[in-house]
Amino acid sequence: MKKYSELTKEELKNLKTQLEKEIQELKLLNLNLDMSRGKPCKEQLDLSMDLMSVLDKNSNLICKDGTDCRNYGQLGGIEEARELLATFMENKVENILIYGNSSLNVMYTMIMQAWVFGIMGSTPWSKLPKVKFLCPVPGYDRHFAICEEFGIEMINIPMSETGPNMDLVEKLVSEDDSVKGIWCVPKYSNPDGYTYSDETIKRFVHLKPKASDFRIFWDNAYTVHHLYEEPEKRDHILEILTECEKVGNPDIVYKFASTSKICFPGSGIASLAASDNNIKDIRKHLKIQTIGYDKVNELRHVHYFKNLQGIKAHMLKHATILRPKFELVFNTFDKELSNIDMVRWTKPRGGYFISFYAMHGTAKDIVAKCKELGVKLTDAGASYPYHKDPDDSNIRVAPTYPSINDLEVALKVFVTVVKYVTVEKLFA
């Protein structure tokens, strides 16, 4: 099949006419489909229903250290939950704090604390003339929204298959003391699905920031979210806090995790791992913020998963549901879009998203046209600071929530629209 770049004006014109017809036909279907949300589907939620019964009115809600989960107290979480999350996060129990239901909220809290109180004695960020964050792009829109809310200036850092452009990261971090942080989703990154290479992580570990209160915000959201039973070697990442400790740089990183996309989103437990110094600093503020988080829910998760093996076994069930959806996207794109040599897409082996890179200057048009045909996609530009994709190219594809049937129809619309908008652009 001829590449789009090789088509003559005449061929383009014919193709455009044909695609216009196809678009008209799709319009008649009056679709109402949603491929915009990185949410688990119903079948995934059903996997965790036993969580609802693992504790009941006859359960012993007293922890092994005597803490009554029903009463006040135990800031930082019950021992059992910290142990579970410690194995999950590959960190020591004493470096773990358990929070409420949202790791995003933990990240927000870390920024808020730095903003109001500073970090380990540093000047509160609110008192500085300028605070900047490095943002590997495309990235997670809610990370960027936090920065925008606080007026933190965001600097785009290009992503590649091995992680962010570390030459640029090293340069900015070492030269500019207003650079206070970087957002990282190191495994199956949102939305590309890239996993940072060992070399990338080692370069993070060895960063020598000009600002003593620079922190790597390490959002390991998809740590066990593999699509395949046997993750490849590259899908395992170095544990950054341990590596940082080894080289005497332990305070540089805040690690975040949660069970949200493991069992019920919004009803899970979130955690933070950090160095002894950071934990001490954070606890000092945390004890003013709350008396403690939901210990009954912590115990519920401990009883349900029991240990890391329990979590991993549970994730295999998710993979069985999600793999066909991701593969449907890959196969449809391969089959339908391979000859459009100005588009590309990623093929993650885990996580929740696929990045589609449209011909420059067409992402917004594609999303708008899909919407017109009843298929909702994430807004173009959503994965960039200030919603500005400089190339107007990236579209975040979220295949998890719709059923296979709905996804199939939505993809049909998507590929037709990609072809149509690309041809239109080439023709113009």
Added chain:
Amino acid sequence: MKKYSELTKEELKNLKTQLEKEIQELKLLNLNLDMSRGKPCKEQLDLSMDLMSVLDKNSNLICKDGTDCRNYGQLGGIEEARELLATFMENKVENILIYGNSSLNVMYTMIMQAWVFGIMGSTPWSKLPKVKFLCPVPGYDRHFAICEEFGIEMINIPMSETGPNMDLVEKLVSEDDSVKGIWCVPKYSNPDGYTYSDETIKRFVHLKPKASDFRIFWDNAYTVHHLYEEPEKRDHILEILTECEKVGNPDIVYKFASTSKICFPGSGIASLAASDNNIKDIRKHLKIQTIGYDKVNELRHVHYFKNLQGIKAHMLKHATILRPKFELVFNTFDKELSNIDMVRWTKPRGGYFISFYAMHGTAKDIVAKCKELGVKLTDAGASYPYHKDPDDSNIRVAPTYPSINDLEVALKVFVTVVKYVTVEKLFA
């Protein structure tokens, strides 16, 4: 029995000798009792065990509006929970937001938002040279700890049986635009157990603050926490937000509530009620902080309590457990301390605390001596900003957590120590 003020030097000396002997005997008991914590006791926690089974693996976790409680979303809470809390708080559903497990954390968040972003367009408090809060004293130590953390200057406002000294409140609020808030526990106040009178509340409603971003932090922590089946008329308070709306002053108040001392502390749901304008302002920031709170737990509470009648019926069971403990304190104090005319105590008909006012300059000594004898009390001064009780007089008595037997022994120690320290002071 002769009043302490009427005792001769000789009588005091004899009394002192006798009390010294009693103290020595108590020391031999090697006690280890705790009357410091405003926590429910085990029997109270046992009342709510059905909460653990009201939802199980066969439950329908879909809300009436179609929201799947298991998935992401629904910032501000599920409709069912907002309806329950609306009747509980006596406010309209649209004026309610449901948060996580801690109303203290909601209060912290409101201060934090004002600090970083301002309120409804006002200058962020962090940018002001000075921010002050009015603190009715004695009051709740964790309120004051939040102010201290943010560097907010606290001004003591004397409490009486009808509430804070409103002359002073009106004067400070109307004259000084750096006064941005006041902490109120309007019913069964912590630690006095006083309930604000209608007149006090009406004066709050009519406040004309110099600062447009002044807010009343209305922590109605003990709204249904009566000790007696038939609360007296004075134990019902005017609903402040409704009253504020009536007089065109709706934005002046943030109301807080939670189910923490109704079912399980730390595993309940917290809520905020505020005017339309405030809710709009708060939501704008809240949506950056989190995707949503624990909806499964919200639904759990809705199924468990069903409605306000369910909550009230449940609270009667708490009262049955707590009333004898409070009455034991009242009776012991009446019997043992009535002739010490330089001490007094409150007799709340609800809430979690009793205030004991020792002879000026002796509270610290009493708490220290009790500790020596193995009875832990709340630190003297804890109920005052900066932990400074200007009279060194107030001691917060928390009778809920210990068993009746332990409480009896602890009270024996307490009254003996009060006598001893008072006599010592009088003798000096």
